[in-house]
Amino acid sequence: MKRVVITGMGALTPVGNDIQTFWDSLIQGKSGADRITRFNPAAFRTQIAAELKDFDASLFLDRNEIKRTDPFTQYALVAAGQAIKDSGLDFSAMNPYDTGVIWGSGQGGMLTFEEQVTEYTENNFVPRFSPFFVPKLIANMASGMISIKYGLMGINYTTVSACSTSNTAIMDAFNYIRWGKAKVIVTGGSEAPITQASVGGFCAMKAMTTQNDTPQTACRPFDAGRDGFLMGEGAGALVLEEYEHAIARNATIYAELAGAAMTADAYHMTATHPEGEGAATAMRFALEDAGLNIEDVDYLNAHATSTPVGDMSELKAITKLFKDQTDHLHISATKSMTGHLLGAAGAIEAIACIQAIRHSIVPPTINLTDPDPAIPSNLNIVKVQAMEKNIDVAMSNTFGFGGHNGIVVFKKFQG
Incomplete structure (x- = not known):
């Protein structure tokens, strides 16, 4: 292809x-x-x-x-x-x-x-x-x-x-x-x-x-x-x-779109699966589509909408997929700044991933001053301030009412 x-x-x-x-x-x-x-x-x-x-x-x-x-x-x-x-x-x-x-x-x-x-x-x-x-x-x-x-x-x-x-x-x-x-x-x-x-x-x-x-x-x-x-x-x-x-045509190339995948939770009209089953599988499928491994992912722009249940189910999905391979992985939620653009959210968060790759910066999750104690201790969530980091691969998560899980994976362009 x-x-x-x-x-x-x-x-x-x-x-x-x-x-x-x-x-x-x-x-x-x-x-x-x-x-x-x-x-x-x-x-x-x-x-x-x-x-x-x-x-x-x-x-x-x-x-x-x-x-x-x-x-x-x-x-x-x-x-x-x-x-x-x-x-x-x-x-x-x-x-x-x-x-x-x-x-x-x-x-x-x-x-x-x-x-x-x-x-x-x-x-x-x-x-x-x-x-x-x-x-x-x-x-x-x-x-x-x-x-x-x-x-x-x-x-x-x-x-x-x-x-x-x-x-x-x-x-x-x-x-x-x-x-x-x-x-x-x-x-x-x-x-x-x-x-x-x-x-x-x-x-x-x-x-x-x-x-x-x-x-x-x-x-x-x-x-x-x-x-x-x-x-x-x-x-x-x-x-x-x-x-x-x-x-x-000698175009400027910002990044390569490496892989993508969708799954359905088949669980609830509005709620995500509480254990993140469909989300974890969608992330795995997207990495397989890209020909990448979990240890290749440097940055994950989380769907994280600031809802009590949704945020935790996504973190469970991430933990389910990455297991103990999270030392290299950094996570942030840019909705903390933009709010939730619903059907447009994935597009601007894809741009955030591309810019993170280009500039070697992980944008922060603002307002995260009292982390939920249920957050797994091995996850690196970038809080309050941006962080410099070389990023070769970035993943963007989106989840929608109806149980839709959509994942896209970008990587640094190499000719």
Whole structure:
């Protein structure tokens, strides 16, 4: 099978609206959390989130693009545009059927749905729906709009696997390229979930943190004081390219995508398997796919959402797989800074892994000041401050409602 490399990246996150700012914020341990401004959250159990800062879609997109798209698609277009520019690709010089888009979004146009249905009910159920209601709502519109904007006429679709969504998209893009079905695929994920309906639904599940008075320290993966996840928003984009194609055009190669895998817990609608069975197996399958051993992994970006049960089941999975081979392995949870971007989480955490490899730095897990006493003593979790470390192989974990486990593995590029 063909090798697959990363030649472009783009990020739109609560801690930075481009790759460099995002990465600088991670290694400096900055939190993107604050009180919700998208609506008045006073009536909600959770009143905080990690929103984008200083983002103005009109600086990147034309009026018609904004009018016809939900924020999740706007975020996708901006992040994908950054990644494509970063790659230096000239699509006009390529066969358009050799290029494609595989994009992910867990919720799609939640804001569009909420606004249109609210207007319908407030107008005494008189149907005055926008002709853009359905196109703005459907989750595949982000991949469609990216392909339209850049003339990418090959493989094009959207993945949905809850919080594993963008890792699923990355894995699918990886497979299509190594099978020889495409030369270049723009992949990643976007989410715009900070709406009354979305926040209200997660509040009803008691899934989110209620530490409303201290937003910047509310998301605390692996800490004894964690009480639920912090919602985030944004997008992450990667340009995946067939190795020989990238070499032929003298592209900058950031890392190699070495392996990926998915499993299902087949256990519970929303809870992860308490012993991490499916997660451990997915990690093992991903390493086998990459032709790597457990002792090769230097850094693991944990899914770790700051929920009491989820964090520990992931650590059990890591312990189950790595056993006593953990001296070399360092773990961190960047959601402590970005919040949980749901379907976009895997994409920005993949970028964090790539940057960790490139810069030999493990980003920290901020707010981890009182580690849960149940954490296995042999695990090296990087707390509070970033750590310098040579990283040849990095793994990114994602787990989603429905029992989806999606793992991707990156390695330092060597020609």
